[in-house]
Amino acid sequence: MKIKELKNEVALWLSLICLVIIYPVEHTLASSTAGNIIGFVIIFIIIIYSAINVAHHAEKLAQKYGEPYGTLILTIAAVIVEIVIIVIMMTNAHSPTLARDTIYSAVMLDINGLLGICAFIGGIKYGEQKYNMDSSNSYISMLLVAFAIAMVLPHFVPQKSWILYENFTVVSFVLLYILFTKIQLKNHKYFFTYNYDKTKKTQEEHIKIKDISGIYHSVILSISIIIIGLLSELLALFMDSSIKSIGLPMGLGAFVVAVISASPELITAIKSATNNNMQTVINIALGASLATLLLTVPSVIVVAEIMNFDINLALTPLQMTMIGITLVVSIVHFNDGETNILEGFLNFILFIVFFFLIFV
Numbered sequence: 001m002k003i004k005e006l007k008n009e010v011a012l013w014l015s016l017i018c019l020v021i022i023y024p025v026e027h028t029l030a031s032s033t034a035g036n037i038i039g040f041v042i043i044f045i046i047i048i049y050s051a052i053n054v055a056h057h058a059e060k061l062a063q064k065y066g067e068p069y070g071t072l073i074l075t076i077a078a079v080i081v082e083i084v085i086i087v088i089m090m091t092n093a094h095s096p097t098l099a100r101d102t103i104y105s106a107v108m109l110d111i112n113g114l115l116g117i118c119a120f121i122g123g124i125k126y127g128e129q130k131y132n133m134d135s136s137n138s139y140i141s142m143l144l145v146a147f148a149i150a151m152v153l154p155h156f157v158p159q160k161s162w163i164l165y166e167n168f169t170v171v172s173f174v175l176l177y178i179l180f181t182k183i184q185l186k187n188h189k190y191f192f193t194y195n196y197d198k199t200k201k202t203q204e205e206h207i208k209i210k211d212i213s214g215i216y217h218s219v220i221l222s223i224s225i226i227i228i229g230l231l232s233e234l235l236a237l238f239m240d241s242s243i244k245s246i247g248l249p250m251g252l253g254a255f256v257v258a259v260i261s262a263s264p265e266l267i268t269a270i271k272s273a274t275n276n277n278m279q280t281v282i283n284i285a286l287g288a289s290l291a292t293l294l295l296t297v298p299s300v301i302v303v304a305e306i307m308n309f310d311i312n313l314a315l316t317p318l319q320m321t322m323i324g325i326t327l328v329v330s331i332v333h334f335n336d337g338e339t340n341i342l343e344g345f346l347n348f349i350l351f352i353v354f355f356f357l358i359f360v
Contacts, residue, residue: 012050012227014049015050015224018231019227019231026237030237039237047228048260054221054224055078055267057221058073063212075265077221078262083295083299084232085229085261090307095250099297099300099304100151101253102258103151104319104322110262110288111347114285116347117344119278120348121270122274125276130278132194132337133337134191134192140327143327146293149173150293167301169301173297180294249359300313326347330347333347
């Protein structure tokens with residue numbers, strides 16, 4: 001049965017074929033503008049397809065283990081993809097602001113883009129969609145603290161204390177993530193679920209869930225993430241050269257990384273919104289933003305220290321303003337337990353503004 005399923009892993013086989021074909025000719029392609037663009041487009045499409053395949057296996061694990069484990073698995077898988085790509089691109093581009101710009105882009109994409117689109121779609125179809133506001137309040141308060149510690153306070157820390165403060169950030173974020181995960185899965189699990197009074201699962205559905213192999217989907221998910229990491233090395237080469245040759249802003253590269261990592265979540269979130277399950281959308285969008293901060297920040301700090309890279313996580317004044325507006329709007333929108341079309345539209349407008357400002 002599993003051998004037959006393995007034959008159907010099209011994304012996995014395409015990724016492997018892409019690696020085998022492009023790795024030997026990467027320098028030939030990279031020697032010309034056309035080659036860089038062709039290589040970038042091919043690798044980008046393959047990585048997006050592979051990321052969606054990661055979402056498929058994460059959804060299977062979510063179906064087997066239920067909520068909030070499902071969205072936690074999905075967000076962690078997406079963040080791991082993001083960390084792998086950022087680290088690989090850091091080693092190639094040596095850009096001290098790449099991690100900062102990617103984290104900023106990911107949060108803007110998750111909260112304003114993903115959550116905005118889903119609330120808008122759900123608002124058109126259902127009018128108002130209910131969720132547990134304890135979850136949104138918990139996420140947003142954690143996001144405020146995490147942004148302040150990692151990306152705002154560094155502006156006011158003396159340069160001689162930067163290394164000490166970065167180490168403090170690593171330790172505090174790891175502890176925060178462990179504590180929040182414990183709260184999410186154990187102490188206050190009910191914060192992150194909502195009873196939609198749906199019809200109980202039939203015996204046939206229970207059998208299908210029982211037949212899902214946790215080991216198989218975990219293994220394929222892990223292999224897919226590793227392959228995405230290998231493809232990302234090629235992507236970094238082609239993307240950096242393409243952006244420079246065409247004259248596009250470097251912030252676009254960070255946005256591309258954010259899109260790749262968010263693509264699994266986007267598919268699942270839109271499905272949930274159309275099924276009138278806004279709780280899953282909230283868990284994915286706000287949970288992914290929080291995981292991006294609490295897991296990506298310490299990861300890139302540790303990698304930067306080990307490999308002796310310069311790193312700058314402090315937000316620019318423009319980025320701080322956009323994050324501040326986003327969090328204030330989120331506090332207003334997501335504190336009543338219901339979303340509607342207007343809230344979704346306003347968040348999406350903020351996403352459009354963010355994307356426009358990349359080119360300004």
